[in-house]
Amino acid sequence: MERTYIMIKPDGVQRGLIGEIIMRFERKGYKLIAMKLTAPGKAHMETHYEDLSGKKFFPGLIEYMTSGPVCAMVWEGANVVKEGRKMLGATMPSESACGTIRGDFCIEVGRNVCHGSDSVDSAEKEIALWFPEGVCAWDSCEGKWVYE
Ligand code: RTP
Numbered sequence: 001m002e003r004t005y006i007m008i009k010p011d012g013v014q015r016g017l018i019g020e021i022i023m024r025f026e027r028k029g030y031k032l033i034a035m036k037l038t039a040p041g042k043a044h045m046e047t048h049y050e051d052l053s054g055k056k057f058f059p060g061l062i063e064y065m066t067s068g069p070v071c072a073m074v075w076e077g078a079n080v081v082k083e084g085r086k087m088l089g090a091t092m093p094s095e096s097a098c099g100t101i102r103g104d105f106c107i108e109v110g111r112n113v114c115h116g117s118d119s120v121d122s123a124e125k126e127i128a129l130w131f132p133e134g135v136c137a138w139d140s141c142e143g144k145w146v147y148e
Contacts, residue, residue, distance in 0.1 A: 003033070003074055003135075004081045004117045005126035006088075010068035011106075012113040013037070018071050021101060021114060024087060025075050029146035034074035034127075034135035042066050048129060057110070064110060072130045076137075078147065081123050084116045 006025070008018055022032065045065045052058050075084060089100025093112055096103035106113045117123035127135065 001076045002078065002080045002120060002123075003076050003127060004084045004123045005115075005130060006073045006075055006084060006117075007115040007130075008071035008073075009065060009113055009115060010070060011064075011111045013069055013071055015105075015113075017105060017113060020105075022073075024101065025084070028083070028087065030075045030077040030080055030084075031140050032073060033076050033137055034072075034131050036072050037069050038072055039066070039069045044129070048126065060110060074127055074131060074135050081117055081120050085118065088114050088116045
């Protein structure tokens, strides 16, 4: 089964959106296999976003992402990387469709509530970065009610 790294950013945590976001992934049928509330600091966040280090908005992004705790999660399921990004919505809230998390809960790109891995490769790297202790693989009794 595919895995993705989903993170509720500091604004999402402060605004009380953890439950809402978890609910959407659970209702879809995905399985939560790791979760923690953590505030890891600048170096860790710079590593997470290292692909964007040359961007003008990078310092502001790191300041925002280290301004409070984040909720780090790993979700498992068929096509969860691509489907998870769809559920989050476009990066720019002005372009995110209604019904997506960003489309429903945010206005500005610099406060866009959540992160989701953009490929299976990135997911693997991000899961290793955020959960070096490993994830909790558990048997779910509802698998046969979600998959044929
Ligand atoms: P994320 O990594 O957070 O899931 O976002 P993403 O893949 O949809 O978008 P990406 O291009 O990787 O950008 C990462 C985060 O940087 C902030 N951003 N600010 N001011 C700007 O123009 C700008 N562009 C991007 C957003 O918080 C974005 O999610």
